[in-house]
Amino acid sequence: SLQLMSCQYANGAKPSPAAAPERLPFSRVTPEDVAFFRKILPGRTITDPDLLESNNVDWLKSVRGSSEVLLRPQTTEDVSQILKYCNSRNLAVNPQGGNTGLVGGSVPVYDEIILSTALMNNILTFDSISGILTCQAGCVLENLSLYLEERDYIMPLDLGAKGSCHIGGNVATNAGGLRLLRYGSLRGTVLGLEAVLADGQVLNCLAKLRKDNTGYDLKQLFIGSEGTLGVITAVSILCPRKPKSVNVVFLGCETFEQLLKTFQLCKGMLGEILSAYEFLDSECMRLLNTHLKLPNPISDCPFYVVIETSGSDPTHDGEKLHNFLDEAMTSSLVTDGTVATEDSKIKALWSMRERVTEALTHDGFTYKYDISLPVERIYQLVTDMREHLGDRAKSVVGYGHVGDGNLHLNVTSPTKDPALLAAIEPFVYEWTASCHGSISAEHGLGLKKRNYIYYSKPSQAVALMGNIKAMLDPKGILNPYKTLPDDLK
Amino acid sequence: SLQLMSCQYANGAKPSPAAAPERLPFSRVTPEDVAFFRKILPGRTITDPDLLESNNVDWLKSVRGSSEVLLRPQTTEDVSQILKYCNSRNLAVNPQGGNTGLVGGSVPVYDEIILSTALMNNILTFDSISGILTCQAGCVLENLSLYLEERDYIMPLDLGAKGSCHIGGNVATNAGGLRLLRYGSLRGTVLGLEAVLADGQVLNCLAKLRKDNTGYDLKQLFIGSEGTLGVITAVSILCPRKPKSVNVVFLGCETFEQLLKTFQLCKGMLGEILSAYEFLDSECMRLLNTHLKLPNPISDCPFYVVIETSGSDPTHDGEKLHNFLDEAMTSSLVTDGTVATEDSKIKALWSMRERVTEALTHDGFTYKYDISLPVERIYQLVTDMREHLGDRAKSVVGYGHVGDGNLHLNVTSPTKDPALLAAIEPFVYEWTASCHGSISAEHGLGLKKRNYIYYSKPSQAVALMGNIKAMLDPKGILNPYKTLPDDLK
Structure with a gap:
């Protein structure tokens, strides 16, 4: 509730949008580490800085890491070996899919090792009676769509980034997109999931069943956790018939x-x-x-x-x-x-x-907000923001998924503009919290929004998230600096 | 996988279906405890054995507890006070909704205090634009349906027990039912949830938003956890338009x-x-x-x-x-x-x-199985079971949700028959595991199926469930002897 939100930040400790997190005391990658990786991933351990460049920068070119090692596993067993080693060596890891995320969640912040799912792109099974697909995490969404359309089915999700994004990344960020109104969220359509935990343990929840009430639904922990609790290696997903x-x-x-x-x-x-x-x-x-x-x-x-x-x-x-x-x-x-x-x-x-989205990148530096609100309020925020910013902004635009109460509010400026940013935030978050909205409807929190979580979640909930993180990844090696706020660490 | 299942039970330690769990060392309720409850719940603290009778026995009359105290809170704050007290006193608690469960999850096993949601039956809000309903956990499903139908909406779930079951119990067991094929599971349609944790802390995740990706989706922990991780006190749920x-x-x-x-x-x-x-x-x-x-x-x-x-x-x-x-x-x-x-x-x-289901109760003592399988296999199990049992069974019947790959297999006998049961189990579970099916599609595990979890889940997953339980309910006071297998305790 708004009261809780106000409380949380009442002592003047409002997070500074510009504040980068401090580097945590992870080990630095040594030549011995690289030699180990080359042994288990021959030809798939990349250290050439030119080749690493595009993996260190997000799609929006808004955040940049300085990783010196990119690993390209092909199998779940590869991922398991990598994480087991990194965990024992206290090496931080940034899991990366198609690197199309919008909140800085998919690139390293410092020198985290990048674990890319790009070579894990096999379709495992498809059952044409039930419409249940299982595949590795690195399958590109559009490729899965094409595969299914030949078989008279479609994917239950579709989004602008379909040509690049990986299904594992979609699940890790609980992507919404254009078909959610009809086919519901991934929390319903993802039927099973395999994940490798921080210590290298493989958690096999890759059921291909529409219903299964045997114990707690562990796969839900990984859906939307942005790679901070485990690396998703495979998923099974319920696909609708292709409409005629x-x-x-x-x-x-x-x-x-x-x-x-x-x-x-x-x-x-x-x-x-x-x-x-x-x-x-x-x-x-x-x-x-x-x-x-x-x-x-x-x-x-x-x-x-x-x-x-x-x-x-x-x-x-x-x-x-x-x-x-x-x-x-x-x-x-x-x-x-x-x-x-x-x-x-x-x-x-x-x-x-x-x-x-593409047009916006040509308009200048873009401040992006992905807000969930009661549907009747969504455009009021655009109007209020436009009035609030006056001519300090180049463009203030609103678009999005009316059917889901999800507004994409974007503000552009000729160049990066800290004064403009200070005018936008926390205004946008306070406005959203006052309507009990979500400050991230579908993009996740990643690096950029992590410290704003209290605008949408009470502190007990955030504390519990911290306990879950500590339980599954006690050394915190998985996608550090993401999702959870700095004050938890 | 089947291999894991076989492994788990390979040492001859197959669970005995008849084995009752041992009573755990919880405190016994004292007159001082009752006096405390009467103070916070005047007129709603029941100790008359006659009044407690129906709360101690499940709908099928297949399991019976011996609780001496029934508490009927009206508010979340009541529930919070009850749990805070019980946790500090090490008193076990059995949360109870409409008591229509089929796996012995909704009644006490020994002398657990029964916490009934029956008086928590208020509808809180309904938004006729978005179709989002929020209500207390004790609302009867059919009452919600009637309320919504007057407003041109319907509930996204429907089941035979609708006249008695509570929405909180539906969510706690992740009930499936007759409309899942069309509207999907509660994991997609439940948008928010409020739960009281074992220590009395209120966790407010009662969002009324279709999309919210701010951190881990904590509400999913409580959906389908059968009251073992917290007591659900309110839910928000996305309702479809009433069909014309x-x-x-x-x-x-x-x-x-x-x-x-x-x-x-x-x-x-x-x-x-x-x-x-x-x-x-x-x-x-x-x-x-x-x-x-x-x-x-x-x-x-x-x-x-x-x-x-x-x-x-x-x-x-x-x-x-x-x-x-x-x-x-x-x-x-x-x-x-x-x-x-x-x-x-x-x-x-x-x-x-x-x-x-009702006809079966008149046929004799009924052994009930709720199996998820690849849809093309579901009737083979009935045929095989019939052949396997020969004339040891009175009736072997199959019905259920073809669209969801969910078979209800029921075997009747004139009276309770341990020899017949020994012929059914573990045969039915091994058969299911060999097809990578689920031994509980929608009924949950409760008391009766808890020890069979390994037929559908690998041991790492079960161990992780145990860690989650320990994190949220360290003293294990919430619905003990349910959901998780005895070997975890």
């Missing part, structure tokens, strides 16, 4: 209130075929036009909505969509719109939503 | 293979409107006819299927169902069937599936 019919519409609304009314109408009239309800504001559209030369597919509006339907009967889906659009237009909830049923136009409309 | 159209069909199939082919056909043709695919065998039908005088709604068949559709457009749903039935009949997958669209007939058809 997909439609996408792109609509414009005059106000956010109309956009919400359109959402309610759409939940009622599209019902079970609704698979996404996403939005972007006119500022996003301006950046898409300016930086990516993507033309607006409809007339200019303050708000835009992408609605996707997925169903089993093209005629029925078309009728439902037609009836909904008819009602939305007649009641003046939407002012303009366009519909796509063929693949290329569907992709084009989706890119208006998916490429906002 | 519901249809139920009751079909007959000649073979289980045809029943599975019908399932595949139905997943393709009914797609997103399929909300249940349940089965019962002809032995179940015989018991329904004999003991409950429920007539077969169609002609005699070896297998029966209940299919439910829920959708937003009655015309579309009707067309999809018609096309599916047409195809299923034409291709001779089903031999007979009947369709219901009006409420009373829907209820009548559903009762053929829901009342099998």
Whole structure:
């Protein structure tokens, strides 16, 4: 609750956004260590600084580590040997998937050894009756999607980074994405998981069953723990049937209130075929036009909505969509719109939503916030932030997953600007806490947001998280400086 | 894996099904303790043995405790005070909801104090835009359903015991039920939870957000932990819209293979409107006819299927169902069937599936198994068991959730029969482990199944569960003798 949040920071000890954590007393990598790694991972122990460069920097180029060793295991046994050794030597380890994270969780902070899942990319089994897929953690999401689509199934999650992100990283960060509204979160769709613990012990919870109530559900500990409790090496996941019919519409609304009314109408009239309800504001559209030369597919509006339907009967889906659009237009909830049923136009409309992140990178240095709020409040935060910042910000834009109450609020500036940052934070977090929202809906906490956890979680909960960390990784070698706040360490 | 399972029990130390656990050295309740409870719970501290009788015995009348104190808290603060006191006094506590559990988890084993959630039955909030409900743990599932239906929503779970079971108990046992196929498990639909820990500390994770990735998801520890890690006092849950159209069909199939082919056909043709695919065998039908005088709604068949559709457009749903039935009949997958669209007939058809449990109680002493398997194997276990037991059993019946790969295997006998039990177990568990199945799909482990956990979980996983228990409840006062195997204690 807000009271707890205020309490926690009441003594003036508010975390400084710029504060880097102090390096913890882990061992430094020695030539003997490298020799050991070369023995167990011949040709897959990388020490060339040029080759390491891209693994040391995050996708946004916002944080940079200085690791001198990159390990590329192929098997669970490789990972087990690596961690057993690192734990005994007190060497810190940064588990890394596709390195597409947005909170600095996927790169080293200091000289942590990088353990990449890139070569762990085998599909293990697929059961075409149940739709249950098992695969190694390093499989790229898009490759899994292509594999499944050939077999009349789809992945239950989809996100902009699909071409690079690894399924293990998706699970480790509890990625949300574009299909959550329809297929639910990974906490429901991940059926099993194999993880290697800090001491090298392999924990096999790789069940391929839809239901299993034999004891505590240990796999949930690893989902969303950002590599701090264990290294996920394989997952099993429940995949939905590939829809026979997909439609996408792109609509414009005059106000956010109309956009919400359109959402309610759409939940009622599209019902079970609704698979996404996403939005972007006119500022996003301006950046898409300016930086990516993507033309607006409809007339200019303050708000835009992408609605996707997925169903089993093209005629029925078309009728439902037609009836909904008819009602939305007649009641003046939407002012303009366009519909796509063929693949290329569907992709084009989706890119208006998916490429906002990319457009932002061209607009300047970007301060990114991923906020969960009661759905009726989500745009108020953008409006308030815009007013609060005035002309100190270059652009203040809002987009995201309306269906999940998840706002992506982004503020750009020509260059990194500590004064601007000080105006944004803690304003954004206090605003969110006052609505009992989450300061990280789907991106996780990583390095950048770790110290803000108390805005969304009471101190007892954070203390318990610390106990869990201490139980599973007593030396703290796994992804140090991430997820948990500094005051716990 | 099977190898691990075999290993675990290889030294001849197979658990004896009949073995009761030894009483652990908890304190006995003193008159001073009762006086304390009467002070904090005036009129809600029950010691009359007659009033305690029904709380000491499970619904199946298969296990009986000897508690002398029943506490009926109304608030989270009450529960906190109770546990703080019990923990300091080393008094064991049995948290109890509707007492509808099937594995002896919901009643005391010895003289544990019963902490009933029966008076914690307030709905706290309901947001009609997001469909998020928060309520106290003691709300009866059916009451929540009625509350929501008036507001155009439904609960994401439904089960036979709905008239008695408490939502807190549902969450504590991770109940599955009849709608899981459509709306997923409680691990996805429970958004937040408040629990009181063994030492009386209140853990507030009662978020009302669809997405929240700020740290480890602590609520998952309590979902499915059967009251052994904390007492759930409130939950928030994501509720689906009430469907505008519901249809139920009751079909007959000649073979289980045809029943599975019908399932595949139905997943393709009914797609997103399929909300249940349940089965019962002809032995179940015989018991329904004999003991409950429920007539077969169609002609005699070896297998029966209940299919439910829920959708937003009655015309579309009707067309999809018609096309599916047409195809299923034409291709001779089903031999007979009947369709219901009006409420009373829907209820009548559903009762053929829901009342099998009740019919079994009239057939004699029932040995119950709740098994998860790859769906194509589920009936083989019934056939093998029937053959294995020969005429030692009165009835061997199979029914359950085909869509989830979840078989309810039940064996009856005129009276309790240790020789029969010895023939069933460990046969049923070994058979399940050989298919990498779960020996408890949705019922949990409770008292009765605790020692069989190794058939479905490797020993490292069980050891880790033990560490979690020790961390959260160091004195082990919460629901002792349940969930975790005796060899951990």
